[in-house]
Amino acid sequence: MAESARxxxxxxxxxxxxxxxxxxxxxLIQEGIAAGEFRRDINLEExxxxxxxxxxxxxxxxxxxxxFSLKDDLPMFFDVMAKLxx
Numbered sequence: 001m002a003e004s005a006r007x008x009x010x011x012x013x014x015x016x017x018x019x020x021x022x023x024x025x026x027x028l029i030q031e032g033i034a035a036g037e038f039r040r041d042i043n044l045e046e047x048x049x050x051x052x053x054x055x056x057x058x059x060x061x062x063x064x065x066x067x068f069s070l071k072d073d074l075p076m077f078f079d080v081m082a083k084l085x086x
Contacts, residue, residue: 022048029085038085047084054081 004014025048032038062068070077 018052022052025051032085042085050084051081 004011026044029038029042029044029047029051033040033042058070
């Protein structure tokens, strides 16, 4: 990600990938709202950025610390996610 700030070609690829991922999250959240699983008052653009940023950070954490475990190191992660959406 840091390299994409200096490399225009890499930046274009990063932005494209970011857009695809956020649209995928948005679609899943829209489906959850339609199914009554998530709140209807959610700001879709805002929540997709928040969730994607969390996941992006967790990917970086895993890259730095290969023993990192979502289950063991962040047991309240899923509770936090549920509170964001429900």
